[in-house]
Amino acid sequence: MSTASTEHLTDIDRETGALVQGWDRIKQSIFVILTTRLRTRLMRLWWGSKFLDMQDKPGNQEVLMAGMMAAIAAINTYEPEFKVTRVTIDDFGPDGDITITIEGVDLVDATLKRVRNTI
Template identity: 35%
Template sequence: MNRETGVALDLVEHITQSITDILTTRIGTRVMRREYGSLLPELVDQPFNDFTRLQAYAATVMALMRWDPRISLSRVQLLGATLAGQATLDLEGSIVDTNEPLSLSVPLRLGGSA
């Protein structure tokens, strides 16, 4: 179910929504599930260099391996990070149950909202 409209989602749309939620949730902010989320929001104020990009890739893979077992990732790429904390995360992999290829472009809005 779409968390904004209540409309039913297909599998790929639901996976996209789940990935966005996992990656943009700061660890420790969910009341009954303190470990849920990723370290990606912690990297917002870091300099955007190769080291931070590598940390972002690791944070993405670790969080998705733990919190969304429906997918298997083969490639992660962070694109277009701006000073406003907006970026696009390109993910490639497959859906575990069907072995169907999966290619997603997930917009990330981290930090304060404009």
């Protein structure tokens, strides 16, 4: 029987090199998970998501649903401190930019959080 951690993981901020923890680390992790294509990391070929596979495809309902499902599956698999409850694709631009809002529960703090990214 596993017990929930009472302390957030610590990581390194991708832009500043400073230590990052809590919600800032989770937001960074979600962004990295969604922007890493599967089989692109040499030592972790299994890590990443199929979310970016929806770029350069028509913005129909089937593609949007596949993208949302890919985001949910990848985040729930690779981010141990966050459980996705809702994903929405807010904008699917002609230039390939995808704006996504992800809602879920921070499992350490037991609080509802929301992050919006343009990828």
